Amino acid sequence: MDMYFTQVCLWTTLLAVVLTWAIFHVSNRRKKSTKLVDTAAQERTYGGPDVIIVGAGVGGSALAYALAKDGRRVHVIERDMSEPVRMMGEFMQPGGRLMLAKLGLQDCLEEIDAQKATGLALYKDGEKAVIPFPVEDNNFPYEPTGRSFHNGRFVQRLRQKASSLPNVKLEEGTVKSLIEENGMIKGVTYKNSSGEETMLFAPLTVVCDGCFSNLRRSVNDNDAEVMSYQVGFISKNCQLEEPGYLHLVMAKPSFTMVYQISSTDVRCSVEILPGKIPSIANGEMTNFLRNTMAPQVPQNLRKIFLKGINEGAQIKVMPLKRMSATLSNKKGVIVLGDAFNMRHPAIASGMMVLLSDILILRRLLQPLEYLGDVNKVSEVIKSFYVIRKPMSATVNTLGNAFSQVLIASTDEAKEAMRQSCYDYLSSGGYGSSGLMALLGGMNPRPLSLIYHLFVVTLSATGQLLYPFPSPLRIWHSLRLFGLSLKMLVPHLKAEGVGQMFSPASAAAYRKSYMSATAL
Numbered sequence: 158m159d160m161y162f163t164q165v166c167l168w169t170t171l172l173a174v175v176l177t178w179a180i181f182h183v184s185n186r187r188k189k190s191t192k193l194v195d196t197a198a199q200e201r202t203y204g205g206p207d208v209i210i211v212g213a214g215v216g217g218s219a220l221a222y223a224l225a226k227d228g229r230r231v232h233v234i235e236r237d238m239s240e241p242v243r244m245m246g247e248f249m250q251p252g253g254r255l256m257l258a259k260l261g262l263q264d265c266l267e268e269i270d271a272q273k274a275t276g277l278a279l280y281k282d283g284e285k286a287v288i289p290f291p292v293e294d295n296n297f298p299y300e301p302t303g304r305s306f307h308n309g310r311f312v313q314r315l316r317q318k319a320s321s322l323p324n325v326k327l328e329e330g331t332v333k334s335l336i337e338e339n340g341m342i343k344g345v346t347y348k349n350s351s352g353e354e355t356m357l358f359a360p361l362t363v364v365c366d367g368c369f370s371n372l373r374r375s376v377n378d379n380d381a382e383v384m385s386y387q388v389g390f391i392s393k394n395c396q397l398e399e400p401g402y403l404h405l406v407m408a409k410p411s412f413t414m415v416y417q418i419s420s421t422d423v424r425c426s427v428e429i430l431p432g433k434i435p436s437i438a439n440g441e442m443t444n445f446l447r448n449t450m451a452p453q454v455p456q457n458l459r460k461i462f463l464k465g466i467n468e469g470a471q472i473k474v475m476p477l478k479r480m481s482a483t484l485s486n487k488k489g490v491i492v493l494g495d496a497f498n499m500r501h502p503a504i505a506s507g508m509m510v511l512l513s514d515i516l517i518l519r520r521l522l523q524p525l526e527y528l529g530d531v532n533k534v535s536e537v538i539k540s541f542y543v544i545r546k547p548m549s550a551t552v553n554t555l556g557n558a559f560s561q562v563l564i565a566s567t568d569e570a571k572e573a574m575r576q577s578c579y580d581y582l583s584s585g586g587y588g589s590s591g592l593m594a595l596l597g598g599m600n601p602r603p604l605s606l607i608y609h610l611f612v613v614t615l616s617a618t619g620q621l622l623y624p625f626p627s628p629l630r631i632w633h634s635l636r637l638f639g640l641s642l643k644m645l646v647p648h649l650k651a652e653g654v655g656q657m658f659s660p661a662s663a664a665a666y667r668k669s670y671m672s673a674t675a676l
Contacts, residue, residue: 205230205357205358205359206229206230206231206232206326206357206359207224207229207230207231207359207360207361207527207528208221208224208229208230208231208232208359208360208361208362208363208528209231209232209233209234209344209345209357209359209361209362209363210231210232210233210234210362210363210365211234211332211345211362211363211364211365211366211372212233212234212235212236212364212365212366212367212494212496213233213234213235213238213312213316213319213327214235214241214246214312214365214366214367214494215246215308215311215312215315215494215508215511215512216365216493216494216511216514216515217233217235217363217365217366217494218233218312218315218316218318218319219257219260219262219315219319219511219512219515220363220365220493220515220518220519221233221319221325221327222260222261222262222315222318222319222322222325223260223261223515223516223519224519224522225319225322225324225325226261226322227519227522227523228324229324229528230324231319231324231325231326232326232328232357232359233319233325233326233327233328234328234329234330234332234345234347234357235316235327235328235329235330236329236330236331236332236366237329238316238327238329240309240310240312240313241308241309241312242309243308243309244308244387244389244424244426244473244475245308245387245475245502245507246308246311246507246508247305247306247307247308247416247418247424247505248274248303248304248305248403248416248505249266249303249304249305249306249505249508249509250303250504250505250506250509250596250597250598250599251290251297251299251300251301251302251303251597251598251599252297252506252509252513252597252598252599252601253303253506253508253509253512253598254266254299254300254302254303254304255297255298255299255598256509256512256513256515256516257512258299259516260512260515260516260519262315262318264318265311265314265315265318266304266306266311266314267314268314269306269307269310269311269314270306270307270310270419270420271304271305271306271311271419272304272305272306272400272401272416272417272418272419272420273302273303273304273401274302274303274304274305274401274402274403274416275289275290275302275303275401275402276288276289276290276401276402276403276593277289277402277403277405277582277593277596278399278402278403278404278405279405279407279579279582279583280404280405280406280407280455281406281407281575281576281579282407284579284583285455286579286582286583287399287402288582288583288589288593289593290302290303290593290594290597290599291590291591291593291594291599296599296600297594297599297600301597301599303403303505303597305403305416305417305418305424306418306419307418307419307422328349328350329349329350330347330348330349330350331347331348332345332346332347332366332372333345333346333347333348333354334346334372334375335362335364335372335375335376335490336356336358337375337487340486340487340488341487341488341489341531342362342376342487342488342489342490343358343489344356344357344358344359344362345357345362359528360489360527360528360529360531360534361489361490361491361528361534362489362490362491363490363491363492363493364376364490364491364492364493364496364497365492365493365494365496366494366496367494367495367496368381368478368495368496368499370492370495370496372496373492373496373497376485376487376490376492377483377485377492377497378483379480379481379482379483380480381478381479381480381499382478382479382480383431383476383477383478384431384477384478384479384501384557384560385411385428385429385430385431385476385477385560386428386429386430386431386434386474386475386476386477387426387427387428387429387474387475387476387477387502388426388427388428388429388442388446388472388473388474389424389425389426389427389472389473389475390425390426390446390465390466390470390471390472390473391418391422391423391424391425391465391470391471392422392423392425392461392462392464392465392468392470393421393422393464393465393468393470394421395421395422395423395461395464396417396420396421396423397415397416397417397423397458397461398457399457400417402416403416403505404416404455404458406453406454406455406458407563407565407575407579408427408450408453408454408565409453409565410429410430410433410564410565411427411428411429411430411563411564411565412427412428412503412563413425413426413427413428413450413453413454413462414426414427415454415458415461415462423461423465425461425462425465427446427450428477428503428560428563429474430564434474437472437474442472442474443466443472446466446472447463447466450462451463451466477501477502477560478495478499479499479500479501479553479557480498480499481498481553481651481652482497482498482542482545482549484538484539484542485538488531488534488535489531489534491518491538491541493511493514493515493518494507494511494514495507495511497514498510498549498553500552500553500556500557501556501557501559501560502556503556503559503560503563504552504555504556504559504596506552506555506556506596506598509552509598510548510549510552510553513545513548513549514541514545514549517541517544517545517666518537518541521537521540521541521544522534522537525537543656543659544666545666546652546653546656546657546659546666547601547602547603547657547658547659547666548598548601548666549652550603550649550652550653550656550657551595551601551602551603551605551606551657552598552601553648553652554603554606554645554648554649554652555595555596555606557644557648558610558644558645558648559578559596561644562574562575562578562644563575569621569633570617570621570633570634570636570637570640571640573617573618573620573621573633573637574613574614574617574637574640574641576617576620577613577614577616577617577620578613580616581609581612581613581616588609588612591605591608591609592609595609603657603658604658607645610641610644610645614637614638614641617637618634618637618638621633621634621637622634
């Protein structure tokens with residue numbers, strides 16, 4: 158009897174221990190799951206920011222303004238608050254201007270001597286074609302013109318606009334690292350302008366520090382691929398005969414761009430393929446630009462092109478990268494801009510994609526009263542990644558494919574594609590207006606991209622087979638189709654074909670695009 162009673166006591170004690178452990182474990186897990194929400198609420202109670210933005214360039218400043226207008230407290234940390242001097246981000250397509258207006262930031266293009274751009278002037282082998290942006294596109298509810306400008310002036314205007322709001326704090330400092338705990342980004346460690354290292358916490362951290370981001374690798378695992386290099390300089394105190402066009406010269410080995418960025422300054426840039434970069438220090442680059450590239454620039458542009466070289470304009474070299482966007486598995490953080498996604502700048506669409514991303518993200522975050530609910534914010538970020546695809550993937554694929562077409566080649570099939578692209582754009586009518594609508598971000602639809610690439614390929618095939626289809630010409634035609642697929646398929650695969658062509662994604666993007674109104 159005593160033994161029986163002892164066994165009952167032992168089993169009862171054991172059961173009590175197990176139940177106590179289970180209750181403690183479940184309670185502890187619940188506490189951990191709510192700890193992040195409680196931290197966010199406490200940060201807001203004590204005046205902490207809702208959002209930390211790393212980088213106050215175009216993306217960081219525009220996002221800060223948009224979120225602040227929705228009542229968020231935003232703290233932006235920028236390494237250098239002085240006016241940037243860059244040769245990228247100087248041309249905004251009509252689609253980008255529409256996005257800017259929907260964010261309520263269209264006035265940031267004023268008072269910076271920005272120049273109106275009405276289209277593209279294309280040059281090849283002594284011929285010239287002027288292709289305007291389509292003015293009768295009923296699907297584009299905005300003035301169909303672009304703008305070119307000094308990037309630094311535009312960035313400063315955006316910073317001024319953002320900092321004019323009481324709930325935006327712009328601070329000069331260098332972010333050293335992200336603060337991470339169990340896969341959750343809690344904030345940043347940074348060194349302020351006084352040299353003091355401090356920590357800042359917020360429910361959401363946005364990394365928007367450009368193509369040379371030192372934080373990207375701690376969030377995403379995508380790698381940027383250097384495709385080529387852009388060499389640029391500014392010719393001062395001059396004006397193009399046709400300042401309203403972006404002048405694109407299909408030169409050899411690759412393209413040259415000339416466009417007005419102020420009433421007195423002209424940007425001249427040349428693409429150089431990897432492994433063939435002349436030295437700036439010993440004068441090789443100057444000689445290359447003067448002796449190899451300048452003779453290929455049309456006469457009406459050549460004088461201005463040479464002016465900058467002869468006057469000793471500062472020559473800069475920038476790597477041109479591409480990088481597909483990837484979704485991070487870390488919570489409490491999102492990456493935007495060139496730190497997130499890059500494409501070849503041949504169609505000058507980077508700012509347009511960035512502003513589109515900001516519009517989508519802002520609309521998805523608006524229903525959330527505060528950003529401390531980790532699970533809800535994570536769902537928003539996942540939705541954002543999918544919804545952006547129809548537009549961003551179309552523009553990325555077009556930019557990367559178009560850059561390949563512009564490269565000169567002795568290969569007959571490649572040159573036929575290059576010539577066909579020029580002929581298609583210069584032909585007028587639906588073909589050129591449709592492709593210009595794509596280039597300008599006025600109709601960024603994946604099926605439209607496939608259609609135009611297919612027509613250009615068919616036209617190039619016809620050129621190869623003319624006047625009669627000999628075995629060699631048929632072989633070149635087959636190779637051309639292979640080249641066309643090679644230009645398209647890898648990019649589509651990298652962007653995600655399913656999400657890019659998904660009707661649900663397209664509908665969600667159109668909802669974001671159409672429902673966004675000026676702030």
